[in-house]
Amino acid sequence: MENLESLVIARRLRVPVDAPDAFAPGRGETAARQLDAALLSVGFKCSAALLEHLTRLPGETVSDLGVRVLATVRGLVGDHVQHNVYFVDFPANVPDTLEFWAGLLREALLDPVAAARVQPPTLDLLTLPGYGRYRHTYADLLAAHAELIPLAGDRVTVLELGGSLESEARELYFSLAGSEVPPAAEDLAALRSLASFCADQPERIPMRENRAVINEVRLAAGRPLLVDTVTDVLRLACGCSGGDVTLATPTRIRSFRRAERRALLQALDTVASPAKLGDVPRHREQWKRLGERLHPHEYPRFPRAAAVFEVARGVRRAVGFDSRVEAALSAGRTSDAVELLGKAPGALLRRLDHLLRIGLSAPTVLDAAENAVAGASGRLLLSLREHLQNRLAPASGRVFTNRYGRAWATPDSRSPLEEEVLSRALAILDEEIVRRLPDPGALIVDPDVLDVALPLSGKAVSPGLGMLPRGSLSTVDGELLRFFVHWRQAERRTDYDLSALMLDASYGNATHISWTNYGNDFAEYSGDLTEAPHGASEFINIRLADATRPIIIPQVNIYDGEPFDEAAEAFFGYMTREAGQEGRPFEPRTVRTKSDLRGSGRIALPLVFLRDDNGGWRVKWLHLYLKGRPGFNQVEGNRVTTSLLTRSIVERDYLRVRYLADLLGKRGSSAEHTTYIGLAAPADLPPGSRVYTPGTLHELIPA
Template sequence: MINQIYLRRKNKLILNKSNEPTPQLHNIATSAANFESLGYSLSKPIIDILYTYSSDQLNEFYLSTFHSLKELLGADKTYKPMYPNFPQQVMKASDAELYMNAVIHYASIGAILPQYEQQTRLPLYDRTKLQLIALGSMDDFLTIFRNLLSSKTSLSESDREDLAYVFASLPEHVEQIIPQDIPLKENVALLGKLIVENNLNYKLLIQYVKTAIDVLRLAVSLSDGDISLAANTRFKSFKRKERRLLLALLENCGSIEEDMKRYKNRWIRLGERLHPAEYKQFTKANEAFSKLRNNEDIPTFNGLVAQALQNNQIDDAIRLLSKRPGEFARKLDQLLRMHPKPQSVIESFQLVADKVETAVLLQVREHFKHRNKDKEKRVFFPKGNVAKMYVIDNTLPAIDENVCEAAVRLCENSLIEAYKQKEPLGKVYLDEALKNYIVPFSQRSANKSIKSVVRGSKIDIAESTSIRTFLYWKDGSNEWGTDIDLSAVMYDDSWGYLEHVSYTNLRSAKYKSCHSGDITSAPAGASEFIDLDIQSVRNFGGRYIVFSIHSFSGEAFNELPECFMGWMSRENPNSGEIYEPKTVENRLDITSDSMICITMILDLYENKVIWTDIALRTEPDYANNVEENQMGMVLMGKALTSLVKPNLYDLFKLHIEARGELCGNIEEADLIFSVDKGITPFDLDIIVADYL
């Protein structure tokens, strides 16, 4: 399992030399060739170690590693689309044949599929770039999880699962994993749960829990709730030692009443589970619970700020906010709009900017860089475990451009000063392609994928003639079967609708695009594919292609045993198998609590994939399909393709200005930031720990 995680996260393995070498040249060569069939190659250090293995050791290595790669790519599944000779078969079939096959399949509630002989397919003609599997170490493996706990941003479900495994399986390394500082409170709650569930020393936790909200998050985490506190939690019945721990931690915090009032109802529910009155020694906690239950007045900082702003007492609000610089940063735009002398707001913020988290400063900097640009919509990604996005009209009045520039300079100067405190970087090569990759501020609701990419990032499309997307799922609890649909909608440069390919329209002769057939039941697993001819879509004015997945049968994706989607670049779509693992560019597990997911958008003018992984609320008039959700898809598409967020190029450039020397020659660089060398956009654990 350790190597399975290491392989997925870093393309690395931990291997040790054997004491009784029995060279297996032929078997090693065969194994290497089989790995290449999945798009991977073995590094020389790994092959050197394999030369020391016995036959049994080599077999064990091969079977476990090959299975892990197949599972990662989705190649461990059997793909049987409705039309086994896709895509050529669908393009050549008559409309009547496609129609009657669909009618019979639907009438049988998914039990009857058309019977076709599968023709012998030509061998794969596509040229593929192999990914190198490198030799790693236990120290390097553990560093991943130390980095995750050191992160200033939220972690994905995949991150949390991996951490849970490491804490449970490697308890002897736990103290090596836990960092001296855990800046994000959500990660403190996650650490607390791991310590409690694995019966580790509670003293490992005490130094990180400093506020009542920290204690609330820990209780939520132990109850498997949303530690972002965006949603309410049904608290579990805590064991007696867990109740004592939570109350002791609460008693040990400073002022707790104000923080508890912020989440008053949740604390009252939690109190019903903790029974604080049974523990008379926790006097401060008991008094706070009593005040909440009896509705006694507890003044709050946010209430005082809101009152000052409501009464137009802007300078009073600034004096209050200066005590909490992070809140000052978040309200900076509002203060600049309200104050008659915006420059005085900038001057006040300058006095406390060095105390603001660098992640917040980066976002404030980006906001004011683009503050007055003519943007039709504003986009928000709310906290929570579901990948939602809110889009509203942009009605913000303009702020003087000189004031905006001053805010940007102030944030930049504060960031550079903060980064100067870190170790020097030496000569650094910085790849301009990193401008297409978004800084990972939140991965909380990101689905597990081969390459973890931040929403809104733009990935180059490999040189190929077509894109093939694939969908695989298994039935959930619906007795009539589970019907999940893969769709692609084509739009022009102005987001005018051109065409769609889905279960309602299996092919488009004009755009040379087709669907492999709609399967409506998957007790043993089912798959659908869509092929798009890139140049044909371009030739007829297509620019954007939105790929989405719809649950027609009504189950949420997280209710299914399995559901994933991905895409391949194919030069010769009728050669090779329909599913060729070595051509897979990325694969994404669909696990959100929703029934529509917009997974990615192609921009054929820029020749890029825009990674979206967004859940869309279901509000169709008749059916959950692409036709009934056009308005939402266009709105989301416009927002995601015009998204303005801090990018990795700007982040690394600030670090270089603070503690490095920009180097134009990659060969002379001590450190490389690029898409495929050195520190890449996929090294999220390093970025969130060392550069945010």
């Protein structure tokens, strides 16, 4: 139950509480004020409604709740660990890089034991005594820094009053389960916990991965399964085996009990029509492994289920829909291909750009698209809209990103599309999207949310504090920018390196800050740590007014050891503060964003900082991972790739909240309710208002 409570607080910034007991004395005033003060030290506070509610609870209840709430929000900002630094006075007194290395070498040569290891012809500077390990305690760090001076510009995140844990968990469950957006790995884990707790379910579960997770709970409870394709059954089997429900990586299928085998085969038999058998070859090997566990020959009453495994073994032939479309295109029967695609609206729209470039009559293709839009998902319509609006002008390059955030770029070799064709395609999409949008009633939009990108996919975005979808823009306030990384190794020595690539307006003239260059005229590095058995933190401090480069790209390189998703803990974030605030290297109330690092790449590119024409700074979210090398990654080695990928993201015209807000505003309404879209909900909204904030923005994507 505590895990669910923490999940609700972290995801919704709402504190689940029960109604006060009318027969129990409520004397929680003192405990409530103490909790509010403790929260303020880490950049949070209770809303007026929450504070008033807590005062009517027994003091012991408020104290117990406060311990759990404080632990949750401290983890949310990264304050649950002690952030020490290599250079105790950081950002002051950071030495010159060459002087630092020379000093370490001098110390080693003066130590007879160490000197024996420092011999030509090779010298590994990273093995010098005293390098890469803390040389002082956390108490020494605290003693070296003055207290933070609180300012009005510090982040204060309001925790709202929630309902009972049951109602809050149900609301979060319905939001995640009914999302139109592909989920992040953390969302699937949360959904699994919530599905075990909540008995009912939403009417629609559009995402296949979400459906697989919910089916795991239904299978365990002996309830009917929610499947409409054969692949749904395979996803469920992989999920029950502790594997990947996205089917991106192979799963070792476990043995199933007889009742489970019967349920899986029965579900498979109901959906395995001849038209759907064409999906089987895509995951042929996984189907073979599942057949070895289900023993379909023992269940002759499920003949259509047995046909699935015959296709997987090659005994029966099945041609998939995509194969038939490709065969028609390869044979030059383009009109047949369009006619075939017309039976699958989503497939036609995903190929729209291609169809317009292969010599087909544009009016014919657009007529087919106009007929297809009503049968496609809202997320697909928005994704296609974003794609086509970027075809209006030549792009510097194309970026491809997979579900893990791994990205690569290539020059754009596509032939251009005529502006008239694009204009009609965009008009078709806009008309259908407007038709699907909900009645907004009285619409209120916070200007600060207009440049937030619509969450058309959540796979590469790890949930956390202040996280926004890839392509989102937001303002950076403060004189000092400081980003940080913290990691703790699980089993073997692990060395992560926080670095920053700094470029001019043309994405050239590069300079950097890292363990090979501790500082320049406007930035300082906190020092390199090469192992983290108990956790390690690195920081880069930047004085924005003095920055001579308008583009700053922080990155985390895996130099050696465990990948991000194998480390015991790994997270990145950034802080902003004013120059006179003093304080420790890490101050939780100045943290603007923080999230876990994960993904299969060896180089993380979370975001980029950009100076605008007026001298102000903005941040744009990247959520990218580069493959990198197996080891020894450093900022100097990936400069070209990082520059190209970042430029492609920065110059891309993402579909933002502004687009939907404009359509909602034009839609008109006579309804009496209020719709609010913003970074945080104000306290004075009318009862019954529909509220969309970054944590629930996916609910605005139409079905």
